Amino acid sequence: MEIAALIPHIEALIFASDRPLTTLELVELLNNTFGFMDNQITLDQVENGLEAISEKYNSEFYAFQPVHSGGGWTFLTKPEYHTTISQLNGDKFIKKLSGAALETLSIIAYKQPVTKGEIESIRGVNSDYSVQKLLEKELIVISGRDEDSPGKPLLYTTSKSFMDYFGINSSQDLPKIQEIQQEESLYPSIIDADMTTQSGDAPKSAVNYDNTENLKEETKTAQLELVEDETNIDEEVEVETMEEIGENDIQLNEDDTSDDAIASEEE
DSSP states (O other), X not given: OOHHHHHHHHHHHHHHOSSOBOHHHHHHHHHHHTTTOSSOOOHHHHHHHHHHHHHHHTSTTOSEEXXXXXXXXXXXXXXGGHHHHHHHHTTTTOOOOOHHHHHHHHXXXXXXXXXXXXXXXXXXXXXXXXHHHHHHTTXXXXXXXXXXXXXXXXEEEEOHHHHHHHTOXXXXXXXXXXXHHHHHSOOOSOOOGGGSXXXXXXXXXXXXXXXXXXXXXXXXXXXXXXXXXXXXXXXHHHHHHHHHHHHHHHHHHHHHHHHHHHHHXXX
């Protein structure tokens, strides 16, 4: 069957579905539709049709586009129309999470499957309320029990709603911890202005060693100047002190002479 003939059927299935459809599900549904045909519709044909549909809706003419999210294909409005459509839904579909809930959700996302005891061990506080809220918002699910642990505690994993809400298809699509740490790492403060990008991104290369050497030399020079200034100050203080001592001696001698003269007159 020609790809051009398949495209409208693929679009109709994605549009009508209340959940994301995987490529394999589309293949099965299309084969059920055209079951009378001798040649079965293949995975490659559906993938080529999806690629053509994505290219079609990339045009500025359309306000929505097919997106592979939550493990399957669905139609979503484009980001630039968020403000417009938010007037219709308001806060209805906004999942507001507290800091504690976000911490708990992050631990589950990266450590899944994980027990509540393991979550509390990492956070250091009781997490009953946070886990319950995440279950109510359908961002996590109970995936079974840990048969090897005492009491066989429940295991928690992220849900399909979580993947759909965050626009990912599996836990493998989450940002790597190493990447986050690299973004948050501190960069040397002594850098060449030419080494940074115009957008203020991290430096493109290592520290500018020429500038470092210059700074060292300037520091040494400043230190020497400081020592010389201190020496000059000491010398000036010493001179001033000696002058004051000399003036005091002269004044004292004058006082003594005046006293002798007065004494002679009294005799």
